[in-house]
Amino acid sequence: MPRIRNDPNFNTCPDYTSANFANMRAQLINENINEEQAIQLLRNIWLANNEADKALWQQQLADDREQQDHTQRLEEDEQQ
Numbered sequence: 039m040p041r042i043r044n045d046p047n048f049n050t051c052p053d054y055t056s057a058n059f060a061n062m063r064a065q066l067i068n069e070n071i072n073e074e075q076a077i078q079l080l081r082n083i084w085l086a087n088n089e090a091d092k093a094l095w096q097q098q099l100a101d102d103r104e105q106q107d108h109t110q111r112l113e114e115d116e117q118q
Contacts, residue, residue: 039094041098042091042094042095042098045095046088046091046092046095047092047095049088049091051081051084051085052084054077054080054081054084055077059080062080063076063077063080066079
């Protein structure tokens with residue numbers, strides 16, 4: 039799995055109400071979903087992905103600590 043370079047805890051949700059996302063909102067709007075609901079849907083998707091990224095980030099940090107501890111133990115064993 040590719041490394042996550044930036045801590046997703048610092049990511050901010052895009053402003054889906056802005057003109058930059060008008061096309062994206064338009065693709066979601068239909069007889070059952072209005073613009074506000076489309077915006078909320080986009081936010082919910084972003085939040086779900088960000089939460090998944092946060093979990094992967096925490097696992098990556100734990101794996102890095104484990105690898106560092108293992109390397110340190112090997113170095114200590116070699117010095118003895």
